[in-house]
Amino acid sequence: MTLFTDRALNRATLARQHLLERTDMTALRMIEHLVGMQAQSPYPPYTGLWSRLRAFRHQELAGLLTDRSAVRLLLHRGTVHLVSASDCLTLRPVMQPVIERMYVTARAVREAGDPAVIAEHTLELLDKGPMTPRELGEALGERVPDVSPRLLADVARARLALVQVPPRAVWGAGGVTRYAAAEAWLGEKLLAAGLPDVIRRYLAAFGPATVADVQAWCGLTRLREVTDAMSGLVRLSGEHGAELLDLPDAPRPDPGVPAPVRFLPDFDNAVLSHADRGRIVAEQHRKSLFLRNGIVPGSFLVDGMVAGTWRADGGVVTLSPFGRLTAPQIGELEEEGTLLAGFLAPPGKSSGVRIA
Template sequence: MAVMSDRALGRATLHRQHLLEPAGLTALEMIEHLVGMQAQAPWPPYVGLWTRLRAFDHKDLARLLEDRSVVRLLMFRGTVHLVSSADCLALRPLVQRVIDRMYVTAKLTAAVGDPDAVADRGRRLLAEKALTPKEIGDALAEHLPGVLPRQLGDVVRARLPLVQVPPRAVWGVGGATRYATAESWLGAPLQAAELPAVIRRYLAAFGPATVADVQAWSGLTRLREITDAMPGLLRLRDEHGGELLDLPDAPRPDPDVPAPVRFLPDFDNVVLSHARRARIIRDEHRPHLFLRNGIVPGSFLVDGLVEGTWRADDGTVTVRPFNPPSDRVREQLAEAGEQLARFLAPPGAAVAVRFADHGQGVS
């Protein structure tokens, strides 16, 4: 059985993520290829698409949100993702039990009584119009005195597939979070996809991968019984002895193929979607990226590995390497950082790149 090193795994994943060479895809095609993009905050997916596509403008994603081609809702790992409308309807049912496990706890159930009854009442409310979380909780509390509005809102948000409607997440507009049910917003019912097909899509975007990797990405458990029954998968080994799964015709480039500097947004799935992340970040650097407050800041790749973090303020991109970069890498970071600053800043605004002290994450 062939063995792949961490470096080889990293190059394969970067190729499939279009982080070695930008892709000539549309924004919608890329979102579907990635099986969604984590979107805890509204703006990171814009950077995630910009760094992967040959041509991308803010309006490309804004238009998809406005015409309902894509939506933002709780999905994999119980986190907010940007997904295509088709994937919303097909994938949300698969991860519902993950969301229930994370959010509809025994303590919350004891407080609200019957979560299904609360969700049904919430569905009727949202059939009338999109509502903010506070409006949902307050309206439900009128019928369930003694229960905190926040708790009622939490049940509805978890039990129902609620999408955040525009202008939320529309670049240059923003707005308060307002929810509608996916079925009413998209005019179609949910219908769960076949799990083996979803696993194959994961491998196409993140593979080669172990079963534990698939579970880390999705939040689902007991997937080995599914993958063991899947025909046609390629079986490999990683350098630590773990069994890797892959699609036979998926690209696995040479480990020494050049990997250019790339800037990644906050919460990018390429750094979150494996149980072992040595293919993308060294163990000693993990504490600088996965912060105790749950924030995963924007990062940058050098030679295929996360080598620092960044943040943007008023046209200035501040780059904070984990270790002092070479002169050549510093020049590459400055050039790519200026391109990022121009993408984020208003047209014609002054931009700059600043290097901060190394060894710490951006605060």
């Protein structure tokens, strides 16, 4: 097997994430290329797309949500993801075992009863129109008494593909979470994609990768049986001996290619989608990025690696580096950060960047 160094792994992943060079593809195409974007907070995907696309504007993603070309729902790892309508219909059935394992627990079944009955009630209720989690839980509580409404709502959104409808996550509009059944919202039936196809798409966006990496990304288990049966994969040897799977025609740039400063939003999958995150987050910085409360703040890359976190307040982007930066690195961060601040600033607000 060909030896693949950590540096080469970093550059290959950045290239596939379009973090080495922005691209002209549409926002919808990028969302599909990334096989979804983690989005339990409504607005981070806007920054994730801005960092990868040359001419991205807020209205492009807002339009995809309002015209139902893209939706947000529970998917990989049981977390909310932004996906295209097509991927919603084909990926949700694939991730269903992960979601049910997390939310339809033995305790939930013991307290709430048959999840299939809750799902049936939910569809009848949502047929009248989208509902907030509280409204749904309380309405289910009238049909399944003496059970926590929150538990009932959690079982419902795990058992069924429920999408969060606009104006939630629409830039400049906002709104509370309201659920609709995916099939009714999109006018098509769920139909599971094949696991080999899903794995190939993961490698195209996040590879080269180990089987453990694929499983960490999606939450599914026993994928070694699937990859062992897949033909046409390239098998590489990582610097520390792990077997890496890859697509034969996927980009694997020279390890020496420069990596520009890039800003990643909260919970970006570029830092979450591998069992071994060392390709993009150095071991000494893990605790500073992956916080104990489960929050993964926005981060910035210097020479391809996470070098600190950032936050936006009004029109000001504040950077918190993990260590000392060189003058050229600071200059590049200030230049890119100023552009990001302008992108995120509310209308009429001045924008800028500062380094804490």
